[in-house]
Amino acid sequence: MSVLRIVIAGGGPAGMTLAHRLHRHGLDVTVYERDCGVATRDPGYRLHINSTGTTALHAALEPALWELFLATSGMPDEGMPLYDEHLTLRPARDTKATEGVGAPVSDIPEHLVVSRSTLRRILHLGLEQVVRFGVKVVGYRSNPDSTVTVLLDDGQTVEADVLIAADGINSAVRAQRLPHARVIDLGARHIVAKIPLTDQTRAMIPAQLLTTFSLAYDSDHTGLTFGPLERSNPDSPLIKEQDDEFQAEARENFALTIFNSVNEKMMPDAELFTASPQRLRDYVMARLTSWHPALVDTVQLWDVTTVQALTLRSCVPVGAWEPSNVTMMGDAIHAMSSALGIGANTALRDAHVLGEELLAVTDGYRAVVEGVGAYEERMRDYGFRGSATVRGGGRAGDRSPPATRVVGPLRSTAGSGFGPDSRPTALSRGGWMLSSPLSVNGKVVPGSVRVGSRRGQGSMAVAPCRSSSHVSARWCRISSAARLAPTRLRVSIPDGRP
Ligand SMILES: Cc1cc2nc3c(=O)[nH]c(=O)nc-3n(C[C@H](O)[C@H](O)[C@H](O)COP(=O)(O)OP(=O)(O)OC[C@H]3O[C@@H](n4cnc5c(N)ncnc54)[C@H](O)[C@@H]3O)c2cc1C
Numbered sequence: 001m002s003v004l005r006i007v008i009a010g011g012g013p014a015g016m017t018l019a020h021r022l023h024r025h026g027l028d029v030t031v032y033e034r035d036c037g038v039a040t041r042d043p044g045y046r047l048h049i050n051s052t053g054t055t056a057l058h059a060a061l062e063p064a065l066w067e068l069f070l071a072t073s074g075m076p077d078e079g080m081p082l083y084d085e086h087l088t089l090r091p092a093r094d095t096k097a098t099e100g101v102g103a104p105v106s107d108i109p110e111h112l113v114v115s116r117s118t119l120r121r122i123l124h125l126g127l128e129q130v131v132r133f134g135v136k137v138v139g140y141r142s143n144p145d146s147t148v149t150v151l152l153d154d155g156q157t158v159e160a161d162v163l164i165a166a167d168g169i170n171s172a173v174r175a176q177r178l179p180h181a182r183v184i185d186l187g188a189r190h191i192v193a194k195i196p197l198t199d200q201t202r203a204m205i206p207a208q209l210l211t212t213f214s215l216a217y218d219s220d221h222t223g224l225t226f227g228p229l230e231r232s233n234p235d236s237p238l239i240k241e242q243d244d245e246f247q248a249e250a251r252e253n254f255a256l257t258i259f260n261s262v263n264e265k266m267m268p269d270a271e272l273f274t275a276s277p278q279r280l281r282d283y284v285m286a287r288l289t290s291w292h293p294a295l296v297d298t299v300q301l302w303d304v305t306t307v308q309a310l311t312l313r314s315c316v317p318v319g320a321w322e323p324s325n326v327t328m329m330g331d332a333i334h335a336m337s338s339a340l341g342i343g344a345n346t347a348l349r350d351a352h353v354l355g356e357e358l359l360a361v362t363d364g365y366r367a368v369v370e371g372v373g374a375y376e377e378r379m380r381d382y383g384f385r386g387s388a389t390v391r392g393g394g395r396a397g398d399r400s401p402p403a404t405r406v407v408g409p410l411r412s413t414a415g416s417g418f419g420p421d422s423r424p425t426a427l428s429r430g431g432w433m434l435s436s437p438l439s440v441n442g443k444v445v446p447g448s449v450r451v452g453s454r455r456g457q458g459s460m461a462v463a464p465c466r467s468s469s470h471v472s473a474r475w476c477r478i479s480s481a482a483r484l485a486p487t488r489l490r491v492s493i494p495d496g497r498p
Pocket of ligand 1 (some may be wrong): 009011015033035045137167168171330336338341346347
């Protein structure tokens with residue numbers, strides 16, 4: 001078959017990882033990125049990357065870029081200690097939810113941390129001919145000949161065989177492809193900043209905070225998190241091969257700190273999002289007056305040029321849709337609370353899975369729409385698990401596993417989801433989460449609903465009937481070949497709970 005023309009909207013972690021994978025295999029791929037260059041905007045702070053992410057990056061990157069990624073990453077201690085506001089250790093918490101599902105290269109730890117800016121620079125290396133900076137994708141037209149015309153903000157258009165939206169939570173492509181998909185405010189606010197880690201600042205920070213990601217919070221669920229990034233190999237010859245800006249950045253160590261609070265306890269949004277960085281830092285200091293002085297002192301160390309306020313938002317899971325040659329990945333389809341620390345990892349997983357499917361298409365094993373449908377079916381299963389969940393009743397900074405509560409109406413595209421459209425539906429404590437209608441090979445099964453294990457076993461149920469307290473479901477385990485092996489299952493639903 002002729003070479004597939006693939007357009008990716010957005011050069012974030014998802015878009016660029018997929019671009020590397022496809023480019024390495026000789027596909028015709030172009031990325032349109034709205035920013036004017038790789039360093040025109042600070043793309044953020046620090047990312048925790050687990051084996052889900054490292055598996056995807058390892059498969060996508062040339063070996064030298066992979067080594068550069070490792071050299072510039074931090075390898076923190078295991079664990080995620082939890083403190084109260086007096087810096088007294090609380091009982092350890094289950095950190096399973098932060099673990100990945102990949103099979104990374106054997107000698108690297110499960111948890112790495114990376115500077116988002118350095119990762120961005122690395123992901124753009126070697127793809128200079130692939131990325132068009134300063135161009136926004138604003139929409140598309142599907143053509144009768146199965147191609148797609150991509151609409152750009154400069155009035156130009158470009159023809160493609162596949163359009164992939166990797167343009168983040170406000171995705172323009174998703175707005176057209178799935179206009180019913182919604183993004184909601186999770187009711188929590190963050191004030192985020194970096195602390196440069198130098199000999200001087202390290203001496204002023206409690207030693208236990210310097211080794212791994214830590215959380216402190218009080219009985220009001222106001223929290224302060226601290227995530228250090230110490231580069232594992234700043235003297236790597238691979239870093240010395242890069243330009244001066246890259247080298248300077250790759251020598252900088254810093255800690256990400258987040259002050260978090262539910263929004264009703266935070267200053268009003270109108271003030272929060274217009275306050276100067278200095279004012280935000282003063283506000284945080286004032287909120288922490290009764291806290292352990294060593295924790296308050298860390299806020300004194302904030303680099304004010306990096307302080308900003310953020311809203312925690314999430315996509316609401318939507319039911320299965322018919323696949324086409326326009327698809328979405330990463331935050332464009334399943335943005336989730338940043339407090340879970342797995343949004344980028346899930347975006348990288350999408351890049352991996354979609355990359356596999358598109359390579360199978362070019363190898364002649366599948367038609368384009370079939371490949372996209374297979375990706376979307378897998379993605380809906382794992383991707384929506386973290387979306388639109390309220391953690392611990394909406395507390396910010398709580399990294400407990402994705403909650404059992406699904407917010408928002410669960411509407412089946414076949415018109416047969418659980419629960420009235422206007423009311424959120426809750427599922428039982430047993431570790432099961434209601435998501436979308438079941439689809440097999442990209443086709444929605446009428447009258448079905450999918451019940452997935454929160455632990456990711458990928459199991460599902462077709463649920464044709466419902467009483468007030470339980471669902472009788474035909475239990476199906478779906479293999480990659482979509483074989484159904486029905487048995488009976490009863491899923492309790494605590495009806496009436498919000
Ligand atoms: C404070 C914070 C901390 C986080 N920590 C973690 C963590 O530790 N681990 C983790 O896994 N996740 C974390 N996340 C979540 C993570 O940042 C996202 O899930 C991840 O960045 C999603 O990647 P993406 O490529 O899908 O989208 P994005 O990173 O949003 O990238 C989208 C790209 O598309 C570009 N773009 C946007 N619109 C257009 C357009 N119309 N046309 C062309 N280009 C466009 C943007 O400029 C951007 O480059 C955190 C999030 C926040 C806010």
